[in-house]
Amino acid sequence: MAKRPTAAEPTRRTLTFPAVHPSDRTPPSALLSSVADLARSILACKSGRFACNRRNAAESIRNVANLLIFLEEVVVPTPPPPPRAPGSVALGLSELHLELRKLRCLLEDCTRDGARAWMLVKSERVAGQFRSSARAMATALDVLPMEDVGVPVEAREIAGLFVRHARKVRFEVDVDDRTALSDLMSILSRFECGIAPERSALQRVLDYVGVRSWTDCHKEIRFLDAELGFEFSSVEKREVEILSSLMGLMCYCRCVLFKVVDIESNRQSNEEHAIKVLDHINPDDFRCPISLELMVDPVTTVTGHTYDRASIVKWFRAGNFTCPKTGEMLASTELVPNAAIRRLIEQYCSENGIPFAESARKNRDITRTVLAGSVAAEGAMKMLASYLASRLEVGTGVERNRAAYEIRLLAKTSIFNRSCLVEAGAIPPLLKLLTSRDSSIQENAIAALLNLSKHSKSKAIIVKNGGLALVVKVLKYGHKVEARQHAAATLFYLASIEEYRKLIGEIPETITVLVEMVKNGTSRGKKNALVAVFGLLMHHGNHRRVLASGAVPVLVQQLKSSDREDFVIDCLAVLSSIAEKSEGTSVILRASALYIIMGILNSSTSRVGREHCVTLLLALCINGGAEVISNLVKSSSLMQSLYSLLSEGTSRASKKASALIRLLQDFSERRSCGSLPAIFQQEQSVHAW
Structure with a gap:
């Protein structure tokens, strides 16, 4: 009989899926x-x-x-x-x-x-x-x-x-292995001391293990990053340090040693292969056998069956140590991330316009990157940041484009990397590249700035160096759609500072261009522009500008036509912000949005979406008065949806639903008595929605 696993047993593997005994029933x-x-x-x-x-x-x-x-x-x-x-x-x-x-x-x-x-x-x-x-x-x-x-x-x-x-x-x-390992450790020691290793030593180690191109190096980085994503126990601290050091080394080598970025052809062939694979896969295979929902973080147990991590972990915590599908006792509770299935699910969602929620584990991965992970990784990244910043300043056009692309990658997933690049002075030369006539240079520069703008110190540097006007210029006139999308997302991060929200809103046509992107942009462009508008609305002076841009009719139309739940939720969030002021409420009601919002509340499966609906309806009632409430009271299904939020929603959603229920009940009681509260006795200027 298989040994009953315990929480104290180590579940760390070498690399691949662990082997298990065949079934005792096999002849x-x-x-x-x-x-x-x-x-x-x-x-x-x-x-x-x-x-x-x-x-x-x-x-x-x-x-x-x-x-x-x-x-x-x-x-x-x-x-x-x-x-x-x-x-x-x-x-x-x-x-x-x-x-x-x-x-x-x-x-x-x-x-x-x-x-x-x-x-x-x-x-x-x-x-x-x-x-x-x-x-x-x-x-x-x-x-x-x-x-x-x-x-x-x-x-x-x-x-x-x-x-x-x-x-x-x-x-x-092997003797040769010992020599290569000694060379590798010597290189890491130099990084720890802040000394740049010799290129010949780097090349010798990479040649020995078979890393011969930019893509090979990139694969090493992705693997090491995935390994660091596992939850390590305290006794494995040394492994975390080594993995971090190797990742720093490979990032350094990818940027310094290899001059040709050959990932595009590789990515294209992978995408074509994924599409062919999807043609022969039943989408039901992407659903967790426990929750029956699309898997977000698919993991495989020792029996070879795949589940969503949250579901199988909950199964284990309930004291179950069997495979949910077969009932077989598990020899180990080890869960191996199924990256292949995850990529197929992401591709399937992308092809079919289905939002793919990022796992909580990925968020934790970003948090762990506040620190380098090791002294060697810290030294490697600091040297690399200085190298890339110098390439931006004095390199040729090709070298500057390459440096911007590498910064774009490095800053995307690591908080520590962003810090090093900002400290190295990468932002001012990147801003200069935004005016380049080369579409590739401009796109890489704005994408790099987008990732760097997430760092706390970067926003002031961008604004101090005239970055607001440059980013808005890319938003309006960027050579490529992708560059304009990145510019919109960059404005969202810059708008996290109250002073900058005001400055961005005062730049002529900025909000109008964002609203146009919400209306006619790509899926990514729509979302980036929408969150940027949401950020700008946090400054009271921008409400008037948003209304003047015609944003409300565009948002209401998106609610009607979009089949992407995440985008609908974002539209509701923006409308909720607009409805906080009476002028916004009037425009929303004139756009005939009331019944659309009620319909989404009754049909949505998203708790966040339903909470936004309730928040929006409550604001419309408070600012819109008796005529709005009288229309809500007529809906037989609305009260049922509100009561379900009392038990199923978040504490905030429950409070909002409770407030709206009391408002509707109070209105009904007073109307039946022929007496309405003073707030509803005033003359209402809005008669259509």
Whole structure:
């Protein structure tokens, strides 16, 4: 029976999905066939590019080749004869199956693109795993009773040779691996001391592990970032430091060593492949078997089934240690992120206009990037930031474009990176690039500024260097749609400062251009412009400008036509802000929005969306008076939706719903008595909506 997992058990893996024993119900003949197939798949790994442990990998593959000769001679009678030792045939084959799966995973790790530097650092551990695998397979063969299976004498001799050799071979770390690892550690030590490593030393290490292009380096960075996304225990602090150091090294190498960015063709081929894959996949496979909702953070258990992380974690916390789909007891509660399924879900959502909510884990990942993670990573990033800032200042056009692109990437996901780049003085030269006639340079510069504008110190630097006018100019006249979209998002972050909201609003036609983008832009453009308008509305002087731009009819039309729930929610949020003032309420009512908002409240499955609806309706009632309330009272379904929010909504939504219910009930009671509150006895100027 599988061991019951406990919360204290380590769940950290080397790299790939952990191997598990085959089911006890699998017949020996099927086990034998599966073991032979595993051995053949291991032989196919011979042609792979090994980052390290090349000699140990070659030795293991040769051993499996000899094992396969033996396996192909084994015959399990059907039905099998009574065993001399209970279950010994099944036990021996089951252990072989487990160890061959472990070995295949290990070989895949050693040849995996993106994990090459990490595997070099773990070369001692990997060598030990090769050694352990060989010894375990020898033990499994010892357990297998030759008398109970049909094995010729020659095949038995091969098995004996395999066992003796497996226990004799040492599986030590290659001398070349030790040298390369020593070089790598020397480079990290130089970063710790604030000394730039020699290019030849960097190139030597990268060549050894097989990182030969910008894309190879980028894959390393993405893998290391994903590994850092796992939750580590305190005893694994050293691993976090090493991963962070390697990531700093690879970021430095990607920018300094490689002059050609070759990711575009790679991205295009990946997207084309994803589209082809989607044609053959049932979208129901993207739903969590527990919650039946689209998975946000798909993870795979040791049984091979995939669930949404939040659902399966809740299952475990309830004391369940079985697979929800099969009922099988889990040998471990380890959850391995299923990046392939996640990418397909994102692609499916993108193709079908479905909002894809980011997982809470990703948000935590961003939070952890406040610090570099290690002294070496800190040193590497500071040197790299200075290098990129200097390229922006004195480089050629190509070099400036490349530097802007690298800053765009570095600042996107790391708070620490943003801090280093801002301190290095990257913002002023990026602002100068906004006037470039080269559309690529302009787009990379504004995208870099967008990511840097999230840093607390950057906003003042942008404004001090005349950045507001430059960003607005890109918003209005940017060479590419993407540049204009980035400009809109940048204005949103700049508008987080009260003083800058006022300055942005005073720049002629800024709000009008944003509203036009909401009306006719791309999906991303609409959303960026919408949040920018929302930010500007936080300054009272911009309300009048937003109303004058014709924003309300545009927003109401978007509520009618958009099938993207996240965009509808954003529109409701902006309308709620507009409705806070009586002038805004009047315009919203004239745009015939009241019944549309009520319909969304009754039909929406989003708690946030329903809360915005209630907030908006409450503001319309307060500012619109008796005529608005009388129309709400006539709706038979409205009260049901409001009462559901009392129990299902957030505390804020519950308070808003309660206030609106009291307002409607008070109106009904006073109307039946022929007496209305003073607030409703005043003359109302709005008669149509």
